[in-house]
Amino acid sequence: MASRNNSKIAEQTTEERIKEAARKVFQKKGFAATRTRDIAEEAGINLALLNYYFRSKEKLFEIIMLETLFGFMQNLAFIMNDDKSTLQTKVELIASGYIDFIIRNPNVPLFMLSEMRANSGGLLKKLPIKQLVSNSAFLKQHRKAVEEGKIAEPHPLHFLMNLLGLIVFPFIGKPMLQGISGVSDNQFKKIDDAKEEVYPGLD
Amino acid sequence: MASRNNSKIAEQTTEERIKEAARKVFQKKGFAATRTRDIAEEAGINLALLNYYFRSKEKLFEIIMLETLFGFMQNLAFIMNDDKSTLQTKVELIASGYIDFIIRNPNVPLFMLSEMRANSGGLLKKLPIKQLVSNSAFLKQHRKAVEEGKIAEPHPLHFLMNLLGLIVFPFIGKPMLQGISGVSDNQFKKIDDAKEEVYPGLD
DNA sequence: ATTTGAATTAAACAAATGATTAAACAAGTT
DNA sequence: AACTTGTTTAATCATTTGTTTAATTCAAAT
Numbered sequence: 001m002a003s004r005n006n007s008k009i010a011e012q013t014t015e016e017r018i019k020e021a022a023r024k025v026f027q028k029k030g031f032a033a034t035r036t037r038d039i040a041e042e043a044g045i046n047l048a049l050l051n052y053y054f055r056s057k058e059k060l061f062e063i064i065m066l067e068t069l070f071g072f073m074q075n076l077a078f079i080m081n082d083d084k085s086t087l088q089t090k091v092e093l094i095a096s097g098y099i100d101f102i103i104r105n106p107n108v109p110l111f112m113l114s115e116m117r118a119n120s121g122g123l124l125k126k127l128p129i130k131q132l133v134s135n136s137a138f139l140k141q142h143r144k145a146v147e148e149g150k151i152a153e154p155h156p157l158h159f160l161m162n163l164l165g166l167i168v169f170p171f172i173g174k175p176m177l178q179g180i181s182g183v184s185d186n187q188f189k190k191i192d193d194a195k196e197e198v199y200p201g202l203d
Numbered sequence: 204m205a206s207r208n209n210s211k212i213a214e215q216t217t218e219e220r221i222k223e224a225a226r227k228v229f230q231k232k233g234f235a236a237t238r239t240r241d242i243a244e245e246a247g248i249n250l251a252l253l254n255y256y257f258r259s260k261e262k263l264f265e266i267i268m269l270e271t272l273f274g275f276m277q278n279l280a281f282i283m284n285d286d287k288s289t290l291q292t293k294v295e296l297i298a299s300g301y302i303d304f305i306i307r308n309p310n311v312p313l314f315m316l317s318e319m320r321a322n323s324g325g326l327l328k329k330l331p332i333k334q335l336v337s338n339s340a341f342l343k344q345h346r347k348a349v350e351e352g353k354i355a356e357p358h359p360l361h362f363l364m365n366l367l368g369l370i371v372f373p374f375i376g377k378p379m380l381q382g383i384s385g386v387s388d389n390q391f392k393k394i395d396d397a398k399e400e401v402y403p404g405l406d
Numbered sequence: 407a408t409t410t411g412a413a414t415t416a417a418a419c420a421a422a423t424g425a426t427t428a429a430a431c432a433a434g435t436t
Numbered sequence: 437a438a439c440t441t442g443t444t445t446a447a448t449c450a451t452t453t454g455t456t457t458a459a460t461t462c463a464a465a466t
Contacts, residue, residue, distance in 0.1 A: 014443085029321060032236035036424060046445050051425060114317045116379050117310075118232060124379070158373070161380055165372025170364045176319050176327070177364055217413080239454060249415050254455060407466100414461070419454105426449070435440075 015053045017043045027107040080138035087141040110172045220246045230310040283341035290344040313375045
């Protein structure tokens with residue numbers, strides 16, 4: 001049991017500490033802008049430990065990326081596979097669930113979108129989300145709603161993209177729009193009412 | 204028309220060549236991931252010329268960023284200040300105009316969103332877009348439409364964000380959603396019909 | 407033809423950065 | 437105590453990267 005380092009911060013192994021710091025810094029600044037020394041400092045550990053536990057910056061990043069992707073997805077997949085909830089409810093749940101998620105992890109959306117482009121598009125294949133989505137209750141309900149003429153957008157992926165865009169964009173676009181319009185910060189507070197703006201014609 | 208070096212690449216001064224290369228690489232990979240040597244190579248010039256014409260990587264980036272911002276904005280501002288077009292038409296114009304813009308500059312949205320966060324939020328203040336938007340015809344028409352109950356979203360900024368999100372997100376989210384769902388590329392081709400999906404209940 | 411100044415190049419520099427090494431340390435085992 | 441094993445640290449290495457310098461080319465002006 002050499003794993004207890006009671007001296008300093010926590011009931012937390014150094015490996016966890018490094019990962020947590022890496023997650024924080026990576027998500028905030030992206031892979032390229034992150035220096036291993038940033039992570040080491042944030043974690044309060046020696047630089048060499050990063051390479052001791054994880055072999056390289058890339059390896060560590062890949063782990064963080066996968067975990068981030070997974071955390072982002074499981075929420076969605078869970079809701080989409082609920083047989084009991086209606087489509088309307090699902091949309092609301094996805095919206096409110098993701099809004100909560102983004103509030104807790106403000107940097108994740110842009111982080112994922114950015115890093116997915118440059119580096120790690122292939123990482124998605126390591127996650128079993130494809131099946132989770134492809135035969136979900138959501139898909140069936142959506143198809144039915146389209147047939148009944150309740151939803152204009154026939155492609156479920158477009159529907160999902162539009163929904164996610166409505167949820168995510170106010171957050172990632174905030175600094176830009178804010179800079180443009182010079183609107184104050186608390187005017188943005190109401191953003192989490194966004195769920196009521198999402199496809200209001202649904203019900 | 205004397206000084207024409209028609210032999211090689213272009214009717215283009217090296218300074219322009221560097222800027223063009225810088226725009227391309229910066230927009231694609233972001234500031235941190237871009238090496239000055241990448242730009243030099245892309246431009247087909249000697250590395251030192253980059254510092255000869257533009258003093259540093261930062262300076263060059265700032266120029267590219269400002270120009271990108273401006274190009275992204277002037278389109279919007281122009282449409283929003285047209286007194287003759289209706290709000291409905293404006294929305295359609297903004298949508299189709301931006302879709303065209305994004306198709307021509309696929310990397311710009313994510314580039315702007317990413318770099319705005321980390322580096323250069325203050326650059327927006329160097330552009331006279333604030334006024335252009337704040338007393339635009341769009342704003343008045345939007346207010347009127349809200350009073351008449353034709354638009355649910357009362358805040359023009361939210362309205363704009365939702366609109367831009369609907370336009371932009373399918374593009375920047377494409378690699379992600381595509382990876383998740385494993386959908387083919389040509390299924391995404393129809394994306395530019397997005398304008399018809401934007402606030403369909405308006406008319 | 408010579409001069410002049412801008413444009414361009416090859417080379418090098420200095421700082422940053424990812425990674426490694428060798429030694430020290432702590433804790434358990436014999 | 438001596439030994440082993442996993443952990444940590446300080447120092448260093450090797451490469452990358454932004455920038456600079458000094459020399460060279462080139463085109464126009466004198």
